[in-house]
Amino acid sequence: MGSWLDYTINGLIIGNIYALVAVGLALIFGVSNLINFAQGSVYAVGAYIGWTCFTYLHTPLAVTALIVVVACAGLGVAIERIGLRPLAGAARIAPLLATIGISLVLDQLLQIVFTPDPRALTSPLPNWRISVGGGTIGALDLLIAATGIVSAAVLYGFLRFTKLGWAVRATAQDRDAARQMGVNTDAVNMTVFAIASALGGLSGLLVGMYFNHIDPAMGFQATLKGVVAQVIGGMGNVPGAIFGSLLLGLTESYGVAIFGSSYRNLFSFALLLLILVLRPNGLFASARSTPPEPMTGSFVTPNRPVRVPRWAIVAAVVIAAAVPLIPAIPYVLQVLTNAWLFAMLAISLTLVAGTLGQISLGHASLLLIGAYASALFALDSHWPVWASIPAAGIVTALLGTALIAPSFRLRSHYVSIATLGIGEIVGLVILNWESLTRGPMGVTNIPPLQVGNIELDNPRAAYWITLGILVLLAMMQTRLLRSHLGRIFRAIRDDDVAARAHGISLGRYKAIAFAFGGFAAGISGGIAAHQYSYINNETFTSTVSISALTMVILGGMGNVLGAILGAVALTALPEMFRGTAEYRMLIYGVALLLLVRFRPQGILGTT
Amino acid sequence: MRLSRRTLLAAAAATLPAVRARAAEPIMAGVSGPLTGPNAQYGAQWKRGFDLALDGINGAGGVKGRPIEYVFEDSQSDPRQSVAVAQKLVADPRIIIELGDFASPASMAASPIYQRAKLVQFGFTNSHPDFTKGGDHMWSNSTSQAEEQPNLAGYAAKLGFKRPALLHLNTDWGRTAKDAFVAAAPGLGMQVVDVEGYLAAEQDFRPTLVRARDSKPDGLVLLSYYADGALISRQARDTGVKLPILAGTSNYSPKFIELGGQGVEGDWVMSTFFPGDPRPEVQDFVTRYRKKYDQEPDSFSAGAYDTMVLFSLLCAQFGTTREAMQAGLLAIKDVPSVIYGRVTFDPATRRVLGANYKLLQVKDQKFMVWDGTPPAAG
Amino acid sequence: MTDLLECRAVTRRFGGVIAVKPIDLTLREGEFLSIIGPNGAGKTTLFNLISGHDVPDDGTIVLEGVAIAGRAPERIAAMGLARTFQHGRVFANMSVRDNILVGAHHRLRAVKPRLPGLGALAELAMALIRPPAVAAEEAALNHEVLEIAALFGDRLTPRLDQPAHSLSYANRRRVEIARALALRPRLLLLDEPTAGMNETETAEMQSIIGGLKARGQTILLIEHKLDLVMRLSDRVIAMDDGAKIAEGPPHTVRQSPAVIEAYLGHRAMGEAAL
Numbered sequence A: 001m002g003s004w005l006d007y008t009i010n011g012l013i014i015g016n017i018y019a020l021v022a023v024g025l026a027l028i029f030g031v032s033n034l035i036n037f038a039q040g041s042v043y044a045v046g047a048y049i050g051w052t053c054f055t056y057l058h059t060p061l062a063v064t065a066l067i068v069v070v071a072c073a074g075l076g077v078a079i080e081r082i083g084l085r086p087l088a089g090a091a092r093i094a095p096l097l098a099t100i101g102i103s104l105v106l107d108q109l110l111q112i113v114f115t116p117d118p119r120a121l122t123s124p125l126p127n128w129r130i131s132v133g134g135g136t137i138g139a140l141d142l143l144i145a146a147t148g149i150v151s152a153a154v155l156y157g158f159l160r161f162t163k164l165g166w167a168v169r170a171t172a173q174d175r176d177a178a179r180q181m182g183v184n185t186d187a188v189n190m191t192v193f194a195i196a197s198a199l200g201g202l203s204g205l206l207v208g209m210y211f212n213h214i215d216p217a218m219g220f221q222a223t224l225k226g227v228v229a230q231v232i233g234g235m236g237n238v239p240g241a242i243f244g245s246l247l248l249g250l251t252e253s254y255g256v257a258i259f260g261s262s263y264r265n266l267f268s269f270a271l272l273l274l275i276l277v278l279r280p281n282g283l284f285a286s287a288r289s290t291p292p293e294p295m296t297g298s299f300v301t302p303n304r305p306v307r308v309p310r311w312a313i314v315a316a317v318v319i320a321a322a323v324p325l326i327p328a329i330p331y332v333l334q335v336l337t338n339a340w341l342f343a344m345l346a347i348s349l350t351l352v353a354g355t356l357g358q359i360s361l362g363h364a365s366l367l368l369i370g371a372y373a374s375a376l377f378a379l380d381s382h383w384p385v386w387a388s389i390p391a392a393g394i395v396t397a398l399l400g401t402a403l404i405a406p407s408f409r410l411r412s413h414y415v416s417i418a419t420l421g422i423g424e425i426v427g428l429v430i431l432n433w434e435s436l437t438r439g440p441m442g443v444t445n446i447p448p449l450q451v452g453n454i455e456l457d458n459p460r461a462a463y464w465i466t467l468g469i470l471v472l473l474a475m476m477q478t479r480l481l482r483s484h485l486g487r488i489f490r491a492i493r494d495d496d497v498a499a500r501a502h503g504i505s506l507g508r509y510k511a512i513a514f515a516f517g518g519f520a521a522g523i524s525g526g527i528a529a530h531q532y533s534y535i536n537n538e539t540f541t542s543t544v545s546i547s548a549l550t551m552v553i554l555g556g557m558g559n560v561l562g563a564i565l566g567a568v569a570l571t572a573l574p575e576m577f578r579g580t581a582e583y584r585m586l587i588y589g590v591a592l593l594l595l596v597r598f599r600p601q602g603i604l605g606t607t
Numbered sequence B: 001m002r003l004s005r006r007t008l009l010a011a012a013a014a015t016l017p018a019v020r021a022r023a024a025e026p027i028m029a030g031v032s033g034p035l036t037g038p039n040a041q042y043g044a045q046w047k048r049g050f051d052l053a054l055d056g057i058n059g060a061g062g063v064k065g066r067p068i069e070y071v072f073e074d075s076q077s078d079p080r081q082s083v084a085v086a087q088k089l090v091a092d093p094r095i096i097i098e099l100g101d102f103a104s105p106a107s108m109a110a111s112p113i114y115q116r117a118k119l120v121q122f123g124f125t126n127s128h129p130d131f132t133k134g135g136d137h138m139w140s141n142s143t144s145q146a147e148e149q150p151n152l153a154g155y156a157a158k159l160g161f162k163r164p165a166l167l168h169l170n171t172d173w174g175r176t177a178k179d180a181f182v183a184a185a186p187g188l189g190m191q192v193v194d195v196e197g198y199l200a201a202e203q204d205f206r207p208t209l210v211r212a213r214d215s216k217p218d219g220l221v222l223l224s225y226y227a228d229g230a231l232i233s234r235q236a237r238d239t240g241v242k243l244p245i246l247a248g249t250s251n252y253s254p255k256f257i258e259l260g261g262q263g264v265e266g267d268w269v270m271s272t273f274f275p276g277d278p279r280p281e282v283q284d285f286v287t288r289y290r291k292k293y294d295q296e297p298d299s300f301s302a303g304a305y306d307t308m309v310l311f312s313l314l315c316a317q318f319g320t321t322r323e324a325m326q327a328g329l330l331a332i333k334d335v336p337s338v339i340y341g342r343v344t345f346d347p348a349t350r351r352v353l354g355a356n357y358k359l360l361q362v363k364d365q366k367f368m369v370w371d372g373t374p375p376a377a378g
Numbered sequence C: 001m002t003d004l005l006e007c008r009a010v011t012r013r014f015g016g017v018i019a020v021k022p023i024d025l026t027l028r029e030g031e032f033l034s035i036i037g038p039n040g041a042g043k044t045t046l047f048n049l050i051s052g053h054d055v056p057d058d059g060t061i062v063l064e065g066v067a068i069a070g071r072a073p074e075r076i077a078a079m080g081l082a083r084t085f086q087h088g089r090v091f092a093n094m095s096v097r098d099n100i101l102v103g104a105h106h107r108l109r110a111v112k113p114r115l116p117g118l119g120a121l122a123e124l125a126m127a128l129i130r131p132p133a134v135a136a137e138e139a140a141l142n143h144e145v146l147e148i149a150a151l152f153g154d155r156l157t158p159r160l161d162q163p164a165h166s167l168s169y170a171n172r173r174r175v176e177i178a179r180a181l182a183l184r185p186r187l188l189l190l191d192e193p194t195a196g197m198n199e200t201e202t203a204e205m206q207s208i209i210g211g212l213k214a215r216g217q218t219i220l221l222i223e224h225k226l227d228l229v230m231r232l233s234d235r236v237i238a239m240d241d242g243a244k245i246a247e248g249p250p251h252t253v254r255q256s257p258a259v260i261e262a263y264l265g266h267r268a269m270g271e272a273a274l
C-alpha cells in the first residue's frame, strides 16, 4: 500500500524533530543523571532568539543559527552555574525540581517579553521539495535530519577523541572516581550543559521554522516527547536517543494510521511503558545487564525534621476549623478549600514520593480517576454523594495501584517517567472511552455535595467537609507512618537492596503505599467533581502533578504536616500575587528556585 | 510589552485614591480568564477587545457620567482557580457582571457559584451546549455551533463538496461543532467520509492528513483554532494533499495567514465579521483596532469587544446592579454587534441567534470575500 | 551435622570477566566458615549469588534442602538467611532502632494475617487499627532490639534514637550486624565486618562474632584480617580470580603455597594481611 510509505516517511520526519531535543536530554542525563526539564524551555528561547534575529537584524540563516547556538550555550552555562551547581550536595531530587523551576521562569519570561501570541518563524530556505510517495520532503527536512546526525556524530567524536570528551565520559561513568582522578567535574558539567543547550536552541530554531510557528509554551511538549524518545533509546544514550525518536515518530504515525488521530499520544506513552517494563535500560542495553550499583548519596537530604508539638497541631486545626465563624469572605474560604483539596493530593504524594521514595509525576491522574468515579457513580448509578465519594477513593486506590504495578520493579528516574506516562495515558483513555466517560464533552450536572436532603453547597459547608476529611486522612496517614509500614516504606526508600535482604517484598509494600495514597487522592478528586459540577479530561492536567510535587518538596518529603503546609502555601501564594497578573507565575517560579536553593529539605524537613 | 505596561499603569492608578475620588465611581465588570498558562494568548486578545471598546465608551463620557472598568483575574483557565476567582468576584459588591472564563471546564466549574450569588456569568467564548444550562444566570453570545455549523456546511455545499473529510479539535468545543456539521451534511447532499479528532497541543498533522486523504474526500473541513488550522493547511500542501480547504470561524485571524503563509493560499475561511464589511459597527471596530494595536483583529478580540459594548448598553438601559444585568439580558433587543447583525437573546436558551456568516478566501495572503468561483477541479 | 548450605559449580560471568568460576561450597549447621582472598577474587559476588541479589549463570545453590538459585532475596531472607554488605548499607534516614526493627520484618506475625489474596489489605488494616496483639508484638520486638543492641556494649544503646546517617562508620557497621541478627538468621553472611575499623574496634568485633559462634550461630564470613579469621574459623576457603584455590582448617590454608602465591601476586594486600 502506497499509504504505508507515506506513514513511514511522515513518522520519520516527525521523529527527526523529536531527535533534536532528545539528543540534548540524553547528553545531560548521561553525564549528570538528571532529567533536564528546562531543555524544552531553552529550545523555546532558541526559537525566539532566531525570530528576533530574522525580524530585526535580518541575518541570514547561518548567522542566525550561530547566534542562537552561542546565546543558548551561554544560557546553558548560566543554568548550570546559577541553578544547579549550588545544589551539588543536596538530595537527588533537588536538581530535578530546580530544572522545573528554571523552565517555569524561562517560559514566563518569554511570554512576558514576546506576548503569548504564536508567531511565524519563516524559513529563509529555498522552497524546493522532492516528491516521495504521495508526499514531499523539503530542504528543511533534510537540514533537520542532517543536524541531528551531524550533531550526534560531532558529539561522538568529541566524547571519543578529545581530552574534555574523555573527562565527560569518565564523569558519566563514575562522578566520584573521576573527581578523585583529578577530573574537574564542574567544568565537565558546564561543558555538557553548554553543548546540550546550544543544541536545544538550534533545534528550537529549526523546529520553529519547520512548523512556521513558535509560542512561549512550545517547550513543554518538546520536553515530553524528548524524554519519551530517550527512554526508548536508553537513558543517556546519545545515538539511542536518535533511534528512539525515529521509533517514536513511526509509532505515532502508524498509530494514527490504524486507530485515528485521537489516539495518537496513547501510542507514544504505551510504547514508553512497554519499554520501561520490559527493557528498562532501553532497547540497546544487553539482555541481562549487571545489577544496579549501590546508589551513592542518599535520596533525601539528611536533616532533622522540625518537631511540631502536639498542642500546636491541635491549635492549628482548631483555628482552621474556626475560620468560617469569623465573618470571612467566601473567597478566602474557597481558596482554603482548594488548599485542603490540594493537601489531600499532597499527603498522598508525600507518602509515595517522600516516604516510599517513588517520585510520581502523574499524580493528577488519580484526581481524574477519583473525579470521574464519583461523578459517574452519582449520575449513572444514582448513588448518593456521601457514598460515591468514598467509593471513588476505593476505585482510585485499586485502579491507580493496578496501573502502576507493572512499574514497581523500576527504580529512581524510571519510576518518575513511568508515572508521567501513566498520567498521560489516563487522560487519553478518558478522552477516548466515550461510552463511559462521555469523551471530550465531559460530565455535566454532577450533583453538589449533599447528605440526604441537606445541601452542603455553600462555601462554609464545603470548607468544613474538606477540612474534616483532610484531618481524618492526615491522622490515618500519621498512624500508618508510626506503624511497621512506615518503617518499611522508609527502608525501601533509603535502600531497596538492603530492604529486600531483610525479607521485604517491594511489590507488596509499594502496592500498599500506592493504594493508601490513591485513596486520599481519589477522595480529593471526588469532592472536586461535586464542587465543580462539570469535569472533563482537561480538568486536572499534568501541571497539577507538578504543583503537587512542589508542595511536597516545599513542605518536606514524607512529612504529612509539611505537605499540608506546602499545599496551603502554594495555593495561597499565586492568589496573593494575583495583583501582579501576568507576572505571577514568574514570581512563583523564582520563589520555587530560591526554596530549592536555600532549603532543599523543605520547610518542616524530610522524615 | 504593551500589555504589561498597561497593567502596571492600571495598578499604579488603582493605588492613587486621589485619582479615583475625582472621577465618578466606575461601573465594574469582573473578568475570569487566562493571562498566564497555555491559553494566555486568548486572554491577551480579550484584553485588546475590551480596551478598545472601553476607549470608545469611556471616551464618550462613560455611562451616565460613570466610566466602565474591569478587573481581569487570571485563572489560567484552570477550574481550581476559576472557582476561587468566582468567590472573589461574587464577594466584591462593585462587580455587577462576570465575563468568562475561556474553556468550559473552568467556566462550568464556577457556574454554581455565580448562579448562587445571582451574578450573571457571561461566557462569551463558551459554546459548550450545556454551559447556559448551568442556571438562569449563565448567558452567552458565543456563536452557537448548532447555528454555525449548518452555515459552514452550506458553504461547503456551495463550494461543491460532496464527500468532505473533517478534521476537528478533540475538545468539547470541537466535538460539538463536528456533531453539528455531520448532522447538517446529509440535508445538503453531502456525506462526511472521514472524521479526525486531533489532540490539543498537537502540531504534526501529516499522518492525520494521509488518513483523511485515503478516504478519498473531495474537500477538507477544518474545525480548528487558527494556529492549528494554519499548521494543518501547510502540512496538507506538503503531504501532497491538494484538496480545497474550508475552515470554520475560529480560523479567521491574521495569524492564520501569518502562520500558514503560502500553505493557506486559496483556503476558504468562514467568518462572522470581515474588515471589508461596510456596516458602521464593523468599520469602526476594525479601523480603531488597527490604529491602536497595529494589527488585524480576530474573532476572539471581536467577541470581547462586542461583549463590552453589550455591557455598556445594559448599564445605560437597565441600571448598574446585578439584578439589572439579569433583567436587561432578558429584555434587551437589537444591540449593535460586530459579529451579529443585531443581538437579541433567546430567553429560553440564553444564547444569541443570527450571526453573520461570510465566506472569505485567502488570496495573495489577504482575506477577500469569496467571489463565487468554485474550486478548480482537484 | 547436616549441610545447611550447599553450592555446586556456581558460576557468574560479567561480560568477559568470570567473577566466580565453577565453585563448590558446603556449610554445616553451626559451622563457622571464612572466605579469604585478594581484592577482586569474587568473594562478594559469591555472597550476592547465595543471598539472591544476583543470579548465577550456572550451578545450584541449596539452602536447607531447597534450591534457591535465582530466588528473590526477600524470599531467601524469609528462609532465615541474613547478610551484611561490604560497603555498609544502613537505612541512613532511619533511627538505629528502626534499622534493627526492619531486620525483624519476616518474623512479624500478628500484623500480617495470612489471608490469601487479601494479605496486603489486611496488613494495612492491622497497621491502622493496631489491635492489642499487634501492639504486643511490636513491644516484644522493641524489647528485643534492646537486647541486640546490648551485644555491642554501649556503642548502640545510647544512640538508638539517632538517625543512622549521624553515626560513625564503625557504628554503622555495627547497626548492620544488629539488623541482621534481628532476623534470627539460621545462616549469617558477614562481608568484611571489620573493614575500616581500628585495632580496638576490630578486637571488639572479634569478640562479638566469637560470642555469636558460641551461641551456635552458623556463620559465613568474608574477611581480610587473617588474625581474626584464624581465631574464629572452623574452616577456611581461599579464593583467587574467581576460583577456589584452597580449603581446609585455618592453618593449613594459611600455609598453602597457592594462597601465599595469590597474596604475593597482589602485593599490597598480601603485606597488609600476612
Ligand SMILES: Nc1ncnc2c1ncn2[C@@H]1O[C@H](COP(=O)(O)OP(=O)(O)OP(=O)(O)O)[C@@H](O)[C@H]1O
Binding pocket: A290, A291, C014, C017, C018, C019, C037, C038, C039, C040, C041, C042, C043, C044, C045, C046, C086
Ligand atoms: N556488577 C558487576 N559488573 C561487572 N563486574 C563486576 C560486578 N561485580 C563484580 N564484578 C567484578 O567481579 C570481580 C569480583 O568482584 P568481587 O566484588 O566479588 O570481589 P571481592 O573478592 O569481593 O573483592 P574485595 O576484597 O575487593 O571486596 C571483580 O573483577 C569485579 O570487578
Ligand SMILES: [Mg+2]
Binding pocket: C043, C044, C045, C086
Ligand atoms: Mg568484596
